[in-house]
Amino acid sequence: MNSEFFVDWSTQALARVEAALQVWVPMQAPAGLGEAMRYGVLDGGKRLRALLVQAAAEAAAATDTSAGRDAALRAACAVELIHAYSLVHDDMPCMDNDVLRRGKPTVHIKFGEAQAMLAGDAMQALAFEVLTPDQGVCAPTQARLCRLLARAAGQAGMAGGQAIDLASVGVTLDEAALRDMHHRKTGALLCASVQMGAACADIDETGPTWQAFTDYGEAVGLAFQVVDDILDATQASSTLGKTAGKDADANKPTYVSLLGLDRARHEAQSLLAQAHAALSRSGLPAQRTRALASLAECIVHRDY
Amino acid sequence: MNSEFFVDWSTQALARVEAALQVWVPMQAPAGLGEAMRYGVLDGGKRLRALLVQAAAEAAAATDTSAGRDAALRAACAVELIHAYSLVHDDMPCMDNDVLRRGKPTVHIKFGEAQAMLAGDAMQALAFEVLTPDQGVCAPTQARLCRLLARAAGQAGMAGGQAIDLASVGVTLDEAALRDMHHRKTGALLCASVQMGAACADIDETGPTWQAFTDYGEAVGLAFQVVDDILDATQASSTLGKTAGKDADANKPTYVSLLGLDRARHEAQSLLAQAHAALSRSGLPAQRTRALASLAECIVHRDY
Numbered sequence: 001m002n003s004e005f006f007v008d009w010s011t012q013a014l015a016r017v018e019a020a021l022q023v024w025v026p027m028q029a030p031a032g033l034g035e036a037m038r039y040g041v042l043d044g045g046k047r048l049r050a051l052l053v054q055a056a057a058e059a060a061a062a063t064d065t066s067a068g069r070d071a072a073l074r075a076a077c078a079v080e081l082i083h084a085y086s087l088v089h090d091d092m093p094c095m096d097n098d099v100l101r102r103g104k105p106t107v108h109i110k111f112g113e114a115q116a117m118l119a120g121d122a123m124q125a126l127a128f129e130v131l132t133p134d135q136g137v138c139a140p141t142q143a144r145l146c147r148l149l150a151r152a153a154g155q156a157g158m159a160g161g162q163a164i165d166l167a168s169v170g171v172t173l174d175e176a177a178l179r180d181m182h183h184r185k186t187g188a189l190l191c192a193s194v195q196m197g198a199a200c201a202d203i204d205e206t207g208p209t210w211q212a213f214t215d216y217g218e219a220v221g222l223a224f225q226v227v228d229d230i231l232d233a234t235q236a237s238s239t240l241g242k243t244a245g246k247d248a249d250a251n252k253p254t255y256v257s258l259l260g261l262d263r264a265r266h267e268a269q270s271l272l273a274q275a276h277a278a279l280s281r282s283g284l285p286a287q288r289t290r291a292l293a294s295l296a297e298c299i300v301h302r303d304y
Numbered sequence: 305m306n307s308e309f310f311v312d313w314s315t316q317a318l319a320r321v322e323a324a325l326q327v328w329v330p331m332q333a334p335a336g337l338g339e340a341m342r343y344g345v346l347d348g349g350k351r352l353r354a355l356l357v358q359a360a361a362e363a364a365a366a367t368d369t370s371a372g373r374d375a376a377l378r379a380a381c382a383v384e385l386i387h388a389y390s391l392v393h394d395d396m397p398c399m400d401n402d403v404l405r406r407g408k409p410t411v412h413i414k415f416g417e418a419q420a421m422l423a424g425d426a427m428q429a430l431a432f433e434v435l436t437p438d439q440g441v442c443a444p445t446q447a448r449l450c451r452l453l454a455r456a457a458g459q460a461g462m463a464g465g466q467a468i469d470l471a472s473v474g475v476t477l478d479e480a481a482l483r484d485m486h487h488r489k490t491g492a493l494l495c496a497s498v499q500m501g502a503a504c505a506d507i508d509e510t511g512p513t514w515q516a517f518t519d520y521g522e523a524v525g526l527a528f529q530v531v532d533d534i535l536d537a538t539q540a541s542s543t544l545g546k547t548a549g550k551d552a553d554a555n556k557p558t559y560v561s562l563l564g565l566d567r568a569r570h571e572a573q574s575l576l577a578q579a580h581a582a583l584s585r586s587g588l589p590a591q592r593t594r595a596l597a598s599l600a601e602c603i604v605h606r607d608y
Contacts (some may be wrong), residue, residue, distance in 0.1 A: 029459035030488070033467035037459065089425060092398075094417035113398035114470050117421065118463050121393060121428065125458030128432050132451035143446035147436035154429030155333035155341065159422050163337035166418050184334070 006294040013054040013291075014047055017076050024077055024130050029122065036111040036119035037126070041084035044102050048299065049083050049193040050076035052220070055291035056197025056213060059284050063200075071137045071200040075145050078127040079193045082153050085123035088116055090162065124153070144199045152192030161185025165252070173253040179222065186228075187221030194220075194292075212282035216275050216292060223271035224299050229254040230264050235304065272300040310598040317358040317595075318351055321380050328381055328434050333426065340415040340423035341430070345388035348406050352603065353387050353497040354380035356524070359595035360501025360517060363588050367504075375441045375504040379449050382431040383497045386457050389427035392420055394466065428457070448503045456496030465489025469556070477557040483526065490532075491525030498524070498596075516586035520579050520596060527575035528603050533558040534568050539608065576604045 025041055026034050057063050057072035091098040091106040092113060099109050108116035131137075131145045151157060161184030168181065194217035195210075203210050233256040255264045275296040279289045286293075329345055330338050361367050361376035395402040395410040396417060403413050412420035435441075435449045455461060465488030472485065498521030499514075507514050537560040559568040579600040583593045590597075 026459060029467070030464045031467040031471040033459055033464055086425075089421055092421070094396075094421060115467065117393055117396070117398060118467050118470070120425070121390075121457075122459040122463035122467075124425065124428050125454050125461075125463060128450055128454035129458055132447055132454060134451075139444035139447040143436055143443040143450070146432055146447070146450045147438075150429050150432035150436060153425075154433055155330060155337055155426040157429075159426035159429060160334045160337055163333070163335040163419065163422050163426075166422070167335040 003294065005290060006298075009291050009294075010051060013051055013076075016073055017047055017050040017054070017080065018043070020073050020077050021080065025081075025123075025126065032111065032115060033118060033122060036107055036115045037123055039110060040088045040107045040116075040119055041081060041123060044084070045080075046302075047080060048224070048295070049079040049189060051291075051295055052190065052193035052217070053079055053197040053200075055295055056194045056217075057200045058197075059279075059282070059289045059292055060198045060201035060203050060209075060213070061288065062197065062202075067137060067141075068200050070133075071141050071145070072197060074130050074133070074137060075149075075193075075196040075200060078130045078145070078149055079189060079196065081123045081127035081130065082149065082158070083189060085120040085127075086153075086158055086162070088120040088123070092116060095162075095166075127153075141200060141202065145196050148192050148196050148199060152188040157184050157188030157192070158186075161188065168252055170251045171253070173258070175258055178253050178255065178258055182222060182225040183218075186225050187218060190221035190224055191217030193217070209282055209284065212278045212284075215278035215281070216296070219271045219275040219278060220296050220299050223268050223275065223296070226255045226264055226268045226271065227300055227302065229256045230261065230268065231302075231304065232256075233261065268300050272296055307598065309594060310602075313595050313598075314355060317355055317380075320377055321351055321354040321358070321384065322347070324377050324381050325384065329385075329427075329430065336415065336419060337422060337426060340411055340419045341427055343414060344392045344411045344420075344423055345385060345427060348388065349384075350606075351384060352528070352599070353383040353493060355595075355599055356494065356497035356521070357383055357501040357504075359599055360498045360521075361504045362501075363583075363586070363593045363596055364502045364505035364507050364513075364517070365592065366501065366506075371441060371445075372504050374437075375445050375449065376501060378434050378437070378441060379453075379497075379500040379504060382434045382449070382453055383493060383500065385427045385431035385434065386453065386462070387493060389424040389431075390457075390462055390466070392424040392427070396420060399466075399470075431457075445504060445506065449500050452496050452500050452503060456492040461488050461492030461496070462490075465492065472556055474555045475557070477562070479562055482557050482559065482562055486526060486529040487522075490529050491522060494525035494528055495521030497521070513586055513588065516582045516588075519582035519585070520600070523575045523579040523582060524600050524603050527572050527579065527600070530559045530568055530572045530575065531604055531606065533560045534565065534572065535606075535608065536560070537565065572604050576600055 021042055025038050028034055029037060053076040054072055062068035062072050087101060088107045090096050091101055092108050098106055107119060128146055132142050161181050164181040165185055194213050198210060198213040279293055325346055329342050332338055333341060357380040358376055366372035366376050392411045394400050395405055396412050402410055411423060432450055436446050465485050468485040469489055498517050502514060502517040583597055
């Protein structure tokens with residue numbers, strides 16, 4: 001999976017995203033807000049969502065034009081801003097009460113709860129601001145990217161999944177209910193990342209190519225969570241850069257608690273196969289979908 | 305100011321907005337999230353921002369077409385969603401720690417802090433979702449509305465103003481700094497409401513009509529806050545439907561603490577005159593700008 005191609009590709013894609021976030025997340029936001037926002041989003045995490053956007057944009061040939069590249073870079077930063085804001089809020093005392101994130105103090109520990117809440121709020125707004133520049137990206141693409149992102153972030157997506165998660169402590173969820181929760185909580189934004197990349201190339205939403213991107217996005221979205229639960233049950237906190245075993249300790253259902261470790265691992269492999277099958281069905285040349293294929297491998301075979 | 309025209313006009317405009325919010329803020333959002341969102345935004349407040357959108361849309365003749373009316377109604381609901389989410393978060397213990405809002409328990413008192421934070425987050429996403437329907441509003445208008453709203457809600461606007469507000473407890477601000485804080489904290493969204501109404505009619509942002517809308521929006525935005533400070537210093541909590549005198553008690557600077565009551569009242573009148581002058585400069589027939597003129601009067605002459 002870590003082919004020379006993918007190492008080069010992801011290094012370049014990450015560098016573009018980090019450089020763009022450095023510019024777009026403003027240092028000069030007032031009264032320490034910019035510092036808190038930057039702390040929450042810069043230099044952090046695997047940037048999986050940004051890589052999915054970029055890989056899907058390349059697969060769909062969006063990156064063949066300067067406007068498409070600009071749109072894909074903006075979409076990549078926007079999904080990272082949404083993801084980062086959700087972590088900032090999720091870590092707060094009234095939610096998961098986490099003090100450690102990626103090995104560093106969480107935003108509310110470093111800047112206080114009020115500033116953390118505001119920074120998260122401002123990061124969500126900034127995501128939509130980044131998607132709607134005065135020029136460079138055509139208006140229909142801007143509107144479509146905002147639509148996809150808003151739906152994935154809101155009550156039917158990420159925020160709704162978090163509400164189910166909140167309500168699920170100590171509750172017995174069956175596999176369908178657990179799947180629904182994760183489909184919203186993490187799957188929606190991961191799938192939207194793929195769709196937003198495809199939207200940068202103006203792929204028609206009623207056609208088979210769009211459906212293939214969506215199927216791929218849903219498979220990797222769910223696989224991500226299954227693997228997260230496996231890692232949470234099997235790895236040390238020091239490897240993960242966050243507190244391991246928290247969900248089990250909080251009596252929250254996970255794929256591992258529900259299926260057992262073996263079946264959870266089997267499920268992850270099955271979802272990986274579904275992701276590859278979707279890419280085959282896309283009708284796009286394998287050359288173009290290489291980064292998406294590698295990302296699916298990375299998601300399933302990662303160890304942190 | 306409460307002319308027969310304005311009473312009829314605002315009654316109809318409010319009814320449209322309430323009916324649309326009833327539909328667009330989803331009952332069926334999972335795990336109680338929809339209930340918390342609806343509690344936070346339905347049947348509440350003066351809907352000043354929604355009325356400004358609708359009045360500006362009428363002034364700009366957006367409401368002469370069905371697409372323009374749809375856009376204006378969506379914009380009106382979107383600004384109310386942003387305003388309502390900001391109140392939900394602002395009331396939380398880590399911010400203002402308010403238990404009462406519009407005479408009712410605040411969202412976190414009723415639904416818990418975690419659900420209140422999520423509801424606010426989901427309301428912000430919903431604002432952008434409402435602005436980006438699959439059809440009905442043309443894509444350039446969707447993109448433009450998202451751009452105006454995101455800028456007004458984020459670090460350069462509302463969230464930035466709140467960060468300054470947070471940092472201003474016990475600090476001496478001069479009039480320019482106080483004005484800057486309110487320009488962002490409440491002024492940006494009020495002004496954006498006017499601009500979004502005008503954007504529904506595709507008014508060119510480089511022309512004098514747009515500038516007149518903007519000047520009007522800035523004047524009423526600032527006037528709103530000056531009058532808020534006057535009411536906070538002079539009215540009972542029961543009249544306001546919220547705890548009076550909180551800012552003064554918290555040692556936060558206000559227009560009244562800085563200018564005194566007389567000069568604050570004079571400032572409000574001066575801003576009202578500026579708002580009317582901007583409407584005169586707009587080049588729009590007075591018949592069309594009647595609702596905007598009445599709203600400016602309401603903002604300055606309200607007693608709660």
